[in-house]
Amino acid sequence: MDVHTWSIVGAVVAVSLGAIGPAIAEGRAICSAMEAIARQPESAGTISRTLFIGLAMVEAIAIYCLVIALVLLFANPFAH
Amino acid sequence: MSPRRAFDARCLQRLQRAITRERNAPAAIVARILHSIPIMSPLTERPLFFVDGVPVAGSVLTSFAITAALATCAALVTRRMSVLKPSRAQTAVELLVSTIDAQTREVIGRDPARYTPLVGTLFLYLVAANSVEIVPLLHSPTARLETTMALALIVFCSVYFYGVRAHGLVGYLKHFVRPSPLLAPIHVLSEATRTFALMMRLLGNVMSHGLVLAIVVSLAGLFVPIPVMAFGLFVGLVQAYIFAMLATVYVGAAVEEVS
Numbered sequence: 001m002d003v004h005t006w007s008i009v010g011a012v013v014a015v016s017l018g019a020i021g022p023a024i025a026e027g028r029a030i031c032s033a034m035e036a037i038a039r040q041p042e043s044a045g046t047i048s049r050t051l052f053i054g055l056a057m058v059e060a061i062a063i064y065c066l067v068i069a070l071v072l073l074f075a076n077p078f079a080h
Numbered sequence: 081m082s083p084r085r086a087f088d089a090r091c092l093q094r095l096q097r098a099i100t101r102e103r104n105a106p107a108a109i110v111a112r113i114l115h116s117i118p119i120m121s122p123l124t125e126r127p128l129f130f131v132d133g134v135p136v137a138g139s140v141l142t143s144f145a146i147t148a149a150l151a152t153c154a155a156l157v158t159r160r161m162s163v164l165k166p167s168r169a170q171t172a173v174e175l176l177v178s179t180i181d182a183q184t185r186e187v188i189g190r191d192p193a194r195y196t197p198l199v200g201t202l203f204l205y206l207v208a209a210n211s212v213e214i215v216p217l218l219h220s221p222t223a224r225l226e227t228t229m230a231l232a233l234i235v236f237c238s239v240y241f242y243g244v245r246a247h248g249l250v251g252y253l254k255h256f257v258r259p260s261p262l263l264a265p266i267h268v269l270s271e272a273t274r275t276f277a278l279m280m281r282l283l284g285n286v287m288s289h290g291l292v293l294a295i296v297v298s299l300a301g302l303f304v305p306i307p308v309m310a311f312g313l314f315v316g317l318v319q320a321y322i323f324a325m326l327a328t329v330y331v332g333a334a335v336e337e338v339s
Binding site: 045046049052053055056057059060063064066067 | 187277280281284285318321322325326329
């Protein structure tokens, strides 16, 4: 296989495997936030704001994988 | 050959290569041409024209237009403000500003008057820029690396600006060696990566939504992409909120009193 094929395989692996971890993490975070809001509905505002910020942090990991995939596909340093 | 000619020639070459490669998928090719991100990478953009050799792309014009529209709206609404008989527009804008004020106050924990201009401008610009995708022929400027990089740099610089203003230059730079000088490299690394993440989060979300939309358009017909576009509006709003909120958190961390 040449560099291009390997790049496509690499991009697929990067996105598909890189999405699993953040997906699990975001699910757990939302689950805990839901429980917390159900227990203390009066602090829903603070909890959901913190949740959004935390989700953004977790999501950054998945987006790094997307960036790697895009670099492999469109700005590959090894392909001509 | 002028730079624009060279650019066009390269694009045409790629297009022809793609057409010979996917002869059985004319719909995909048409959709790609219509979306003006033809066979090109989503990380680059075709310049519309050149000013003294400096390429000017469509997203720059869109960005300028959004800025002008927002500034005009703000000027028109705040022209005849009245305490006793507020107009409808004034009431709506007051609601918006007081909501942003309240959010900023909750995060920073002090008078938000200094920080609302930054946070509110970022939020309003991002809402407009992320939603402009639904206007035909226009694309979100935030789907381009340059725009998000500029926004992230604004946040990066304003963190230092507010931090230095609150603690003085030496006082602010001291936070790098707190609690221990050993952690200084980690602090520097975190400053760099969080700015990079700010840039990439916005870019990744908005751009990937545009790509998904292009793929759906090329696979299905005219009306199928509408729910996808509605979801994209929601994603754009959430990303604008997150960007503004993270900017507030970073600024708040810079100005808070060191115990």
